[in-house]
Amino acid sequence: MQKTKTNSIEDSDNGITINLKKSSLAEFTKRPVPNERDVENFEKIIEDQESEMNPPLDEDLDEEIEESLNEIYQDDNGDMVDVKKMDIKKRHGFFYWFFVVIFFLFAALGAYYFYDSHYLKKSNDAAAIEFNLSGKTDVVAGEEFFYTINIKNTGNIGISDVQIRVNYPENFKIADVYPESVKDNPSLWQFDYLSAHSANEIKIKGTMVGLKGKTGIIQATMSYMPENFSSEFKKEATLATNISDIGLEFDFDYVSSVLAGETDEITIRFNAMENNFINNFRITLEPRENLEVLAADGKAYENLADFTMDRPGVWEIKSLSQEEKVMPIRFRFAKKENDKEALLFKFEYKNKEDQYSEFYNETLNFDVMKSDLNLTLIVNGAREDQGVNFGDTLNYSLVYKNKGETEMKDVVIMVVLESDFLDWRTLKYETIGKEKGNTISWSKEEIPALAAIQKNEEGVIDFSIQIMPAGEPNQKQEYQVKSHARFSIGNIEEGKPVESDNQSNTIVNKINSDLKLSETLRYFNNDNVPVGTGPHPPKVGETTTYKVYWEINNNLNELNELVVKLVLPAYVNYDNKNRATVGDIRFDEATREIRWEIGRLPVTVFSASAEFSISLTPSDEDRNKIMVLIPGSSVSAVDSKTEAVLSQTTKAKTTKLEDDQIAQGDGIVF
Template identity: 30%
Template structure:
């Protein structure tokens, strides 16, 4: 046994190894790393290969496992019935489970029926087919109505989801088809005048029709008026909603329309003058109205073009040099002018111009009209009988009609009952404008309102005695050279119609006449300016219907005549002037009285004794 062990442990040369210590031989680090990488790569390759074997065949289910085709019409009439046919087929060698087809209908599509029917009537876009055997096929036919604007594209989409047998994942396949709405089963037309005059009534007739073989519901007609169109009325009346404050004058809602049924809408109105719009488009539309969203889907639109001819006769009324409202006075002469001009490009045939002066204060017997117009009531009318140029007024022809009339005196008017205002206006007509009948067309001028000013009177009197023969003056009468005589000057005002304000009365004392500094006023204030030798009476306001006895003042002046004034009348005050403002008309009022002399024309006792006497020594 010893020999056998020796053979095992001895070296090749027969010697025994030294086992008193051991030597450990280490492996290379790079060899270890290489071993790990090789082992990991082998493991990863094995896993990848296994995954390929298990899942690699799934790609073929993504696009071609089930075949979908949608048959849809290329062109559709909006509102008409449309039919979609979907065919499907399992083209895989294995059955397909959990097959479900979901449709996405185009906007405006309303489902009516299908074959087969969907399993859930509340979801008329979902068909659950379940299992589809190898090479098994089928179809789904869907019917409904499609509404949309003419020219729009409508796309239907179908998505099939399925799970191949022995697979846990679901896969999908889609198909779609697009149709274009090229026509509509709704028809509409509009008829209107090709030409019309400004402010002349026009009529448009809208006719609509259901051109299909089925009943149509929830329809709407809309008229788009030009900016210058003024709506007058319609038959039937436009649509209104009781729960809304707004009332549309251009919309008509039609609940239903039977097959081939027609309807009409008549609209009346007129056009205002607009130099930038000589031709306008009157556009009407018909379409379907969604009762839920109130969305309007236009199906057809038609337009009627109308050329608008302006009357283009300029007419301007002028009174007393102005075309604005103005105050007038009693006894005043009113000077009127009617200026006319044809500013258009068309001839005006058989022109008539009239002036109406409404008011009770005019004296028609004072009318001065050199053209000889016909007077009827408060209207003067001129035709081609008076003015030959009115037979045909060509473009740019112009002229004027002038006349005057008098305002009555206040004594001739009942101030409590009479309308104390004159309203003046002019109007023109023509039988034809170009080739258009213009019998109903009228051109109006500006209107002028003339309100009569209040009648303010100023009375100025010089006195030595009152009406009761009581002296208010002193000194000799007649005046005597070298001796002083005092006179009393009375100012009084009366006012009739309106309140007046800022009333001022003033007069100047001549040289040689002295301010006696004795005065009395009932209303306002009186002062004397020695520098300017002026007496001024100011009153803030005077009410209407105030008389002379209500508004008065007096002051005394004295004079000592000189020899040069012998046998002459003395001027005690210069002219007295009154200024005021009519608070109703805003007009400035002015009155002027004569000078007061020593002759005392208004003194029944001391009057006529004004010549200065010289007493010889």
């Protein structure tokens, strides 16, 4: 049986039929429009429901609410406000408040600008003056240099009545100034006006001469009056300049023990350094009542300085060079007033205005003795202290002379040698003396002439002794030999003090550091590894390279100006393969010199080494020859303690390779 499909749902209880096919809007429009009765019934139902939900209020409460509402909706005249016509004011937005903030910000900035420009700016401009000094802080004595005073007005107002006053260091000599200073016053400058944002400068040229290490301070003061001001302002600047060097080297040779009434000599040695600005100077000797300065005796000296003695104790040196010059000064103490005397020498530079400035001084101390027997001790030809080396032989000469008015009888002469490094087994005499401890003595038994020494009679005692070879250094020991002689009439009693007048000059020979240079030329190193290349012995037309090794050893004193040099033959080339534990190795193509520059070598660095390669390409003329590869190297240094110049030279090395146990042979080029 076929079923019929329906498109509606019917509710029999409520009498409602819902058409499923048609829309609800269509169904709504088909409903009948309610009449007035239906509307009244609907409103009545609504009112009843509202009454049930909101019961009636109390009358007093109603009146109170009504009064409150009236207060809200009444205007200023007591009339009710028409809410329908009421204007609603909008709140201010972001842009409103943004522009308000900007306005007040600009207003504040304007107020500050007004305050700054009228009050602060005026006072700031008055102090907006830059004032400073510039110039060299280290100079060599006599060097010409500039001081510059810089003035800059960075403000917006000009300044007037500008005055600059300078206080110079006492050892500063003015050569020129720019711009010109106030007439007859090189320390004062005046400017009528200095405009805003302008600058000026003062240049002062001059020299400083003084002792090494002396510092001079220049001070500049500036006073000025800013525009629209009634008060004066001041600025100040200072600069310190130090004399770092004098540009000259001095040395003094003299004997510190002198005999009253006897003529002695001081030899002053000097030379100009590379950076020197003093071309003449004056030497003055501080006068003393018992001191006599004598004229030159006409004795010839090598490298004698160009000088004149203006008067006793004043000498003028006319010219200088880097070559060392000597100037002898003869003097004597007329009598003995003190056991010790000091002589002060001053060295002064004369400027263009003939004004003298001291730049160096030296005090020499002397032991003055008064004795009829003059004893003079000489070691290795010198009466003064000097450095000696380990293993050296000390050759002594003791000169005695009777300077009294009568003969001297039974004279005993003793020499005292104080040192831990003398080898007494090597002592040799011209005339045998008596040894006891560290002394040697001679009497009439050894030297018959000492039985009676006539007036002005003199004699010489000669002997020699060696210094021990270098050993392990011991810093607790004094590495020196201190020597002096003394005499007595009759026997010298042991333990009895000897009067200083009976003593000779004292000589201290400090032992130089044990600097040693070893040099080896090799084809194979100590491990039998080849460090050379090419044929050996060398072959004509082919290149052979060798390695040169240098080693320096030093244990005692610190060394300065240490350098090793080697000049290569024209046929030997430097291969530029070098290494050094300290310092630098350089090769000069023009002079063909290899230099190992070390400079300072402290005691803590007791060993240093270097190596480099050389090459040889023999020509046909060299066939069947033994060729010299290195002619010998030299090492030199200055001992910091003894101030002696140490030097050593090595032997020449050939193609025989004398130092190479494997490659050594006849070394003949084939």
